[in-house]
Every structure is written in C-alpha cells, then in structure tokens.
Amino acid sequence: xxxxxxxxxxxxxxxxxxxxxxxxxxxxxxxxxxxxxxxxxxxxxxxxxxxxxxxxxxxxxxxxxxxxxxxxxxxxxxxxxxxxxxxxxxxxxxxxxxxxxxxxxxxxxxxxxxxxxxxxxxxxxxxxxxxxxxxxxxxxxxxxxxxxxxxxxxxxxxxxxxxxxxxxxxxxxxxxxxxxxxxxxxxx
Amino acid sequence: xxxxxxxxxxxxxxxxxxxxxxxxxxxxxxxxxxxxxxxxxxxxxxxxxxxxxxxxxxxxxxxxxxxxxxxxxxxxxxxxxxxxxxxxxxxxxxxxxxxxxxxxxxxxxxxxxxxxxxxxxxxxxxxxxxxxxxxxxxxxxxxxxxxxxxxxxxxxxxxxxxxxxxxxxxxxxxxxxxxxxxxxxxxx
DNA sequence: GATAAAACGGAGACTATCTCCACTTCGAAG
DNA sequence: CTTCGAAGTGGAGATAGTCTCCGTTTTATC
Numbered sequence: 001x002x003x004x005x006x007x008x009x010x011x012x013x014x015x016x017x018x019x020x021x022x023x024x025x026x027x028x029x030x031x032x033x034x035x036x037x038x039x040x041x042x043x044x045x046x047x048x049x050x051x052x053x054x055x056x057x058x059x060x061x062x063x064x065x066x067x068x069x070x071x072x073x074x075x076x077x078x079x080x081x082x083x084x085x086x087x088x089x090x091x092x093x094x095x096x097x098x099x100x101x102x103x104x105x106x107x108x109x110x111x112x113x114x115x116x117x118x119x120x121x122x123x124x125x126x127x128x129x130x131x132x133x134x135x136x137x138x139x140x141x142x143x144x145x146x147x148x149x150x151x152x153x154x155x156x157x158x159x160x161x162x163x164x165x166x167x168x169x170x171x172x173x174x175x176x177x178x179x180x181x182x183x184x185x186x187x188x
Numbered sequence: 189x190x191x192x193x194x195x196x197x198x199x200x201x202x203x204x205x206x207x208x209x210x211x212x213x214x215x216x217x218x219x220x221x222x223x224x225x226x227x228x229x230x231x232x233x234x235x236x237x238x239x240x241x242x243x244x245x246x247x248x249x250x251x252x253x254x255x256x257x258x259x260x261x262x263x264x265x266x267x268x269x270x271x272x273x274x275x276x277x278x279x280x281x282x283x284x285x286x287x288x289x290x291x292x293x294x295x296x297x298x299x300x301x302x303x304x305x306x307x308x309x310x311x312x313x314x315x316x317x318x319x320x321x322x323x324x325x326x327x328x329x330x331x332x333x334x335x336x337x338x339x340x341x342x343x344x345x346x347x348x349x350x351x352x353x354x355x356x357x358x359x360x361x362x363x364x365x366x367x368x369x370x371x372x373x374x375x376x
Numbered sequence: 377g378a379t380a381a382a383a384c385g386g387a388g389a390c391t392a393t394c395t396c397c398a399c400t401t402c403g404a405a406g
Numbered sequence: 407c408t409t410c411g412a413a414g415t416g417g418a419g420a421t422a423g424t425c426t427c428c429g430t431t432t433t434a435t436c
Contacts, residue, residue, distance in 0.1 A: 008433060011383060035423060046385025051425060150357065153364035160348020169338065176341035183334075184372025196402060196413060223392060234416025239394060
C-alpha cells in the first residue's frame, strides 16, 4: 500500500507530531477554523515543515482520517464474518450513525472534504466504499438484498447522513434514513 | 416574504446585473473558481457595490438559487394537487434527479452551501424542505407512506444525492437511491 | 568525525477578501 | 427646472491567510 517510505527519524517525529495535534483539534471541531500556519506552531514545527509533509489542509485531514477509516473497514469485515450479510449491513449502518454521533469532528471533516471534492480522501474513502459495496453484493448473493440497485447507492445515502450532521434533530433523522434504506433494500 | 424593499433605480439595476452574471457563471460551473473581486468587474460594477449587495459569495449564490427553489416548490405543489401523495413524492424525487442531472452547476452550489453551512440558503432551503415534508406527511395520512420515520429523512437522502453529483456513475446511483428510499417508505 | 543528503523553519512574497470614504447619481420637494 | 439630502458607487489600499524560498541544522553513512 505504501510506496517505499524510508523516512528520516526527525521527519517521522515531526510528521507524527502534526498528525497527533490534528487529531486533537478534530475532537473539538476547531480544525477548520484555525489558520494553517498557526497550526504548525501549535504542533511545534515550522510552517515549511508543515507544508512539506501536508501540502494542503485536506491532506492533513486525510492522514488523521486514514486510521479511522481503516478501523471502519475492519469493522465491516468483522461483521461480515460473524453475521449474514443483510444483518451485517444493518449493524454497520446503525453503528456508523452511532459513530458519527460520537465523533462530530470527523463527520464535519468528511462532509467538508467531500464537498470540496479535494480528492484527498480518495484512498481511504474508496477503501470504505469498497468494503460496503462488497457487503451489499454479499447480501445480493445471499438473496436478502434486492439486486436491481447500485450497491454504491448505500454510500450515497450514508454521505447524506454525515454531511448533515449538524441539523437539530440529526440523530432521529439519521436513524430514519437508515431504517428506510434497509427496508428499501429488501428484495420485493 | 420581502421585508420592505424600496430599492433605488440604479441600485436595482446593479443588483440585477450581478445576479444575471452569477447565473451565467453557474452554468459553466466557474462560479466557485472565480475571484470574488474579479466577478464584480465582470458584472460591470465596483467591488464595493458587489459587497454591499452581497456580503458573501454564498449570499449571491443564494440569490440566484432562490428562483430555482421557488420553481421546485411550485412543482411539489403541482404534483401534490394532481396525484396521490405517494405518487407525487415519487414523481418529485425522480424529477429532482433529472433536474440536478441537467443543472450540474446548481448541484455543486447546493452541495457547497450545505457543506459550508453558511446558513445562506436557510430561507430557500427551508421552503423546499417544508414542501417535501408536507408531501411525506400527506402520504402518511393517506396510508401509503410508513409513519414511523422522520419526514425530513427524505431531504437528507436527497442531499446525499446532490452532494455527490460528480461521481462517475452518478445518475445510476442517484436513481438507485431514489428507488431504495421510495421502496423503504412503503408501510410494512 | 567528515561529508552529503535530507529535513527544518520562519521571514516575507503573494493573493484573495473586504473596508472605507470621497465622489456620483437619484428623486422628492419647491 | 433647480436644488439638496439621501442613497448608492467604485476602487485604492488595509488586512489577513497561504505558501515559497533558501540559509541553517540534523541525520545517516562511511
């Protein structure tokens, strides 16, 4: 996956410091309100260093986000191994809402990145989408999910959920979307 | 709706010129790539004038977008008058996908504004949401739509559709989302 | 411990945004 | 038709975030 990365000791140290600081700022949602330069100082490195490691704000966001996505992908795989595909899909979608609810910062990141169409989350985003699509396909093979819709439509709906995470009654609405999608996916 | 607007002749002329130019730029999607100042010159007014009429880029986008939203709201009303609620809802969602497909610029605008959470489309956006929610409620009253989900969940899913309008197989996926949502809304 | 390569860091250039105010245009009243 | 206050204009320049460039420092290798 990584294309040959013998990174020098100090370089890795700085890079890690940046990612760590970024992760910290995601938590309180201040990540996107902060000047990118000041961010460098906060992390204890020079602006040049910041820009060398992460050319854009989005690139940095993606680095933080990568770990989370990997965890989500693992979760999809675990669920799939333990449950029939349809149930695994349901559990995943429910869990995703729960997850976004608990990690508002991440949700905002996702929404912003997607809207910006930075393409920065291409790698991580695709991995998650891939996992979900496979789950849907497994459901189709199982006969518990209708076969006349695009599997990636599920991701689209999911995106709608995360993008709107700051609405007043978000949680109830998000749960409803999941309910509707799951019901709508059943074979007729 | 409008809160007392006796606008001077030249002011209205400039304002209209700005909106007209903006609408033109939406068409080719260059609206968000353009410097806001240069935009003023393009429309033939000074930067000061631009900023007085539209404090932010989003405010201008909203002014253009307002007419479109009004048309969509009318459409919802028309459909509702001519068809049973469930059918009207289906027709509206199908039509919305068609519409977004034909007006890529608008879709990007919507997505950007929503992600930015500028709140600029509060007025127009709420009006559309209101119309859709009422349509769903009518379906519930009719007994053709399940009553255990939030009506605004439909808007959330719709948002997912518009926000992702630049994906490779967007049209097929968007249609699938609509199909799934409509199926999922049927009473069990 | 000497050397080359890699990485650092921050001053300052660059650029988009927005403000400010001297000037112009409008239109209402005489 | 002229006058006058208010409304509107426009663009120069202040402001502020982004990013680059390059002299200095650190690392790894021999």
